[in-house]
Amino acid sequence: MSAEKKNLDWGNLGFAYIPTDFSYVCNYKNGAWGEGFLTSDHSLQISECAGIFHYCQEVFEGLKAYTTRDGRIVCFRPDLNAERMYASAQRLCMPPFPIDRFIDAVKTVVKANEAWVPPFGSGATLYVRPFMIATGDVIGVKAATEYQFRILVTPVGPYFKGGDTSVKLTISDFDRAAPRGTGNIKAGLNYAMSLYATEAAHHAGYAENLYLDSQTRTFIEETGGANVLFAAADSSLVVPKSATDSILPSITRRSLIVVARDILGMQVVERAVKFEEVQSGAFEECGLCGTAAVISPVAGIEKPEAGISISFPKAANGAGPIMAKLRKTLTDIQTGEAEGPQGWVVEIN
């Protein structure tokens, strides 16, 4: 049954778009979602007046499909991506794509591109990017009446080439999300407005910005594209919580909390975390979590002009013991090497 794999150098893929055989498309018109279908056309032709171009109605998701040791193709908790995209769409006045149809569409498009799913052990995965845009015309400010839901897939290499790489963060002068704004939904607009700050961080030699809550600039929120975790000296996992609900609900973070608490028997505390605490050395380890890298260890947080220089010596050369254990446990579950909670790993067939 297994399709012949494409002739790619699986071990050396980067994180860049490679068109595959099929994308999935479903259009919304006259108040209803139509039949979804596969297409080999990877471009779109839409009106210059489409809502996406003017008022930025766009939401997206990201998940991965991969091959297990015994040759099955699986993905991880697609139901949570479906639910999150549903909520994101509602927030931007877009018609939510039904949860069950989202999961079916992911299965359909991954199955159709089976030959592009990297083999077990290559470190590479098939990145799955569902997204939705307003295709209907709008000129006055309002929600469009026509939309397209689409899924593209593309094979990608491991996020960090050469394995375990620690990153350094800086504190941005800009904010990522307004209190009670759109920080908790996965929408391109949150990235458009933070690119400037991200480029500034890169230019200064940092991997990412750590954002503080924009209301008080006191509490840890997250980075531009990943949630933050801390390990305390007593080995508990401390997970920052936002007073203004402006942290993106990372599926990796929510899964790691279950792994830590129920599988590793760790104490997990979800609470507001003051940046002051981090500065005072309350935490031994820090990690960034998201689908792409699962956990990236943080070696330090610096802002020389403000006299900020925090280091996490345990992550100087890769993950410290707690982040390493969390990452390994979750990765083993995701790849089918270890048993996880019921329903987390979904087979494509």
Ligand SMILES: *Cc1c(COP(=O)(O)O)cnc(C)c1O
């Ligand atoms: C997607 C995203 C994350 C990570 O979420 P996962 O579901 O774990 O991939 C974190 N922060 C932001 C801002 C994001 O867009």
